Amino acid sequence: MTTASPTTLDDWVSRTADEVIAEAERRGTKVVCASGLSPSGPIHLGNLREVMTPHLIADEVKRRGIECEHIISWDDFDRFRRVPLGIPGVDESWTEHIGKPLTDVPAPPGSAHDSWAAHFRAQCEQGLADLGIIYRGISQTQQYTSGAYTGQILQAMGLRKQIDDVLDRYRTLEREAEAQQAATASAGSQGAEKKRGQKQQAAPTDDELAAAAAAAEGSGAAEEDDGATGAGYFPYKPYCTVCGTDFTTVTAYDDDTTELNYTCRCGHSETVLLKDFRRGKLVWKVDWPMRWAYEKVVFEPSGVDHQSPGSSFVVGLDLAPLFGWQRPIGPMYAFVGFGGMAKMSSSRGGVPTPSEALTLMEPQLLRWQYARRRLNQSFSISFDGELGRLYDEWDALTRRVEAGTAQPAETAAHSRAAATAEQVLPTTAHPVGFRTLASIVDITTGDDDQLLRIVAALDPQNPPPDVAQLRPRLEKVEHWVTTQMTAEERTLVRSVPDGELWSSLEEPQRAAVDLLLDGNGADLPPLADAWSLDGLTHQVYGVPKVLRGFSADQIIKGDKELGAAQREFFKLLYRLLVSSDTGPRLPTLLLAVGADQVRTLLGR
Template sequence: MHWAYKIATELINKYPNKETFVCASGISPSGSVHIGNFREVITTYFVVKALQDLGKKTRFIFSWDDFDRFRKVPNNVDAEFQQYIGKSYDNIPDPFGCHHSYAEHFEAEFEDSLKVFGIEIEFIYQHSAYTSGKYNKQILHALKQRKEIYDILMEFKTSQSSNHDRDAFYPLTIYCKKCGKDDTKIILFEEEQEEIKYECLCGFQHQIKIMEANNIKLNWKVDWPMRWMMEDVIFEPGGRDHSSETGSYNVSKEIAKRIFHFEAPDYTPYEFIGIKGHNGKMSSSTGNNITPNELLNIYIPEIILFMFAKYKPSTAFNIGTDEDVLKNYTEYERYIVNNLNRSLEDEDIKYALELSHSNKTLSRLPKFSLIASVLPLVNYNVQLLQKILEKNGEKYDIQTIKKISNRAEYWIKHCYPIKNIVVNQNKASDLFQTLNDEQRNWIYQLQEYIALTNNSDSQLMQKIYAICQHHDKKIMKANQKQFFTLVYKLILNSPSGPPFPILIQAIGKDKTLDLLDFQ
């Protein structure tokens, strides 16, 4: 059983009377949301789809933790933003000047990419929830239970607790009403009056009523279980950094049970993913990342979804932007064809294709490897590419071709320039002089066949393969490999290229004959 359906089935069995299955994920908009963070969302998304497929009503919520403090200036943000460290993300200007706040800029960037994937989510903006007073009752409850919360936290630490620390502990952050930063210290909590007094490093002091406050946020390990309870969450994944024995989930699970009297949601830890050739751990707060939008320049959304769907959340994997792009496209295309032909036997792959919601769409798309091999030869002219495809029995409208060709062009020019193959301007005479008599005879025969055969004739390839005919099949196979390598080098100065009839169509019969004419 596919992992998403296994989780969904377990949830249904655990909550047989649940009317709506609330599944959650969330990210702090500390910078551009990278493809590693994307696993947080996509894991939940697949479980939601599986629940829906099993006939259950779902609610998929995503929390933007934009009331968190700004901790670090990312590499792609002006160093002047150091002045805002300590403020909440929603209370910082957009470093790029196109949105109302720092938070909104990175939220909009990620939300737009989710639309491309067809992922529909109910977004919850935590700065709005906190400042509206939605959580004030729970904040007051946590304050009154602060010593019990301290005891729970200390159960997961190796350090010794003390009565002094217990009395001084408060499970929340206060943003100063004057400077907006969290450089604050609580100096008095009047439980009966439900008021709290704080002072800030900026010199400001203030006393506020908890039930009227709009500048208080619960600390993470209290905030998380509080929101589980508020939203009745039954499933949420988390990264491996939250999943250790003393990690955030296990701590929050105890706080949920003992402080908020709520059973923590089922939890699936996920491994981080990487980008092949990309050094260092991706991080939104440092700017060392690759975003879903950037990956969409290379891969169609269905393939990205498929790559996440086919691996269990506990499995780490890398996404390639080098030659692996060809492998990933080819693998997906093969699975699609087999599925449509009802010859795909792997049930998990079938479900992964279904979860990527594109098995029908991709069947109408041209092959990426073919497009990538022909595009440079026609100087990235999509209209000419369309004509060549039509000559070979593959008819697509121009927009369908562009869906693949735009990504192939980006990949070649920005990630894998070795594929930017161009036709030789002059004959490769120096190479031809290195050939032995047998190899030269191969070229002479090929030139003759091209001159006498229509380049769309299906018999052309049979004649070409016959050039290296030999009674020993191993020798013949080796000769054919050597022959094609030589031909591509003589025409393209590359050891490989598109299928030969298509190569002739792309550069023209006359140009091909000219580059092979050494007699």
């Protein structure tokens, strides 16, 4: 193996890949990068970091010509913990399924799939495919029910005393940490009471409350008990063969015969041979390190809920060697938020999935959000007006990369967003700025001929030959205008002049309109001769300059009166054209309205 490539770009992905390759060499194994997803509900953009991080590392390893595999373990044998909010057709009656494996829970009404897990897994897989993510999916239901883990289960049961001793050390540490936190909080409270006149501590913000709740909630697997019972410690949890739930308690186990006794909340009691029994699983804190060993995982990141003291990743350091493996390299990643939320939880509903995001974002743009930030950086993805700014940043970066002026880390992030080791993601042949295109789509309302005419006028030297050259970005913009733009933001161009407004204009206002339409014979041409995006930009900004005695080309900074005059002029044009004080950028609006209609609406 080779641990570095002469073309490796300096970014966090490359540096992490160096570490992972070296670790695989040390262990004498190929590079295996792992993700784990629980299809307990919509798999959202926060969960996507669990997939994108190993994908980016695996992709870099593959680019270097080194054998590598990215696996995704679908935790579909996890219990159905609670009824998620916001799933159409699903209500509190679904509480009857709590405690069953996700693959035994019926799919939401109207689904084409045979289980809850299959429904949300398929939903996620389509988004991953559109993002160019290649992986081997592993159903944990299939693994457990096929007997693939039977040897590991029997091994864990035989080592239950050692496992319990490890967990007990962490239980003690957790209790000590909780006691210390309580003492610190108490002392701080008493000290505060003694200080008169001191401001009260600010109440936590909504984002802070969301973050705290999310951290406490963790993942479905992280909430499971660790196997301790009144009858002893057993790192295995059976699903009842009568009611199908895991409201069960192991009461006895015989190492020689593998006879296991359990009772269930439903009243059922049973003795099974564990070597043959297939309706149960290891508790999470044992299951995860067992799977590291089974798949020989070298790299698997996780969120803060898995890496707090006593959590699954932490205890896995001591438990993985019991299965003949070492804990993989596993950095902690920060949360991804949406619309100001500190962490998105799919059990709360209303958070975007990758497929939903891709109706508004080109795949490169979404990949870029994860590729360009270090793992310890949290970030939010928003679909409001910020999306246009994000597209502008991406377009500017693309131009810098093509010109060779981008920084190495920027170039690396762009490369990882635009392509993988297996493919180049589909691109828009003739990209138009998102906000500009949104304004045009808003005004043209589905008329492709008019849209193409306006886009051609943006760059007369390089017009697109057909609308297909504007896709797939055009499709994202059309969906954004339809679903995200409010009625107040929509633009309705007047069909006839506003005679009442025109008659009320004062002479300086009429002079400004005349100058816009006819020019001044010097540095402002007639409007029809300025009919391009750059020309119209020069025209609308130049009119107030000329009226104040400046040249239209003159660069003027800090003139507050000129700034106020420009704003008033723009407001006047908006009122004459769209009966509003604001609207799309004026040059784009003028192009969309057309030269003849502009002259009509402006009193000519």
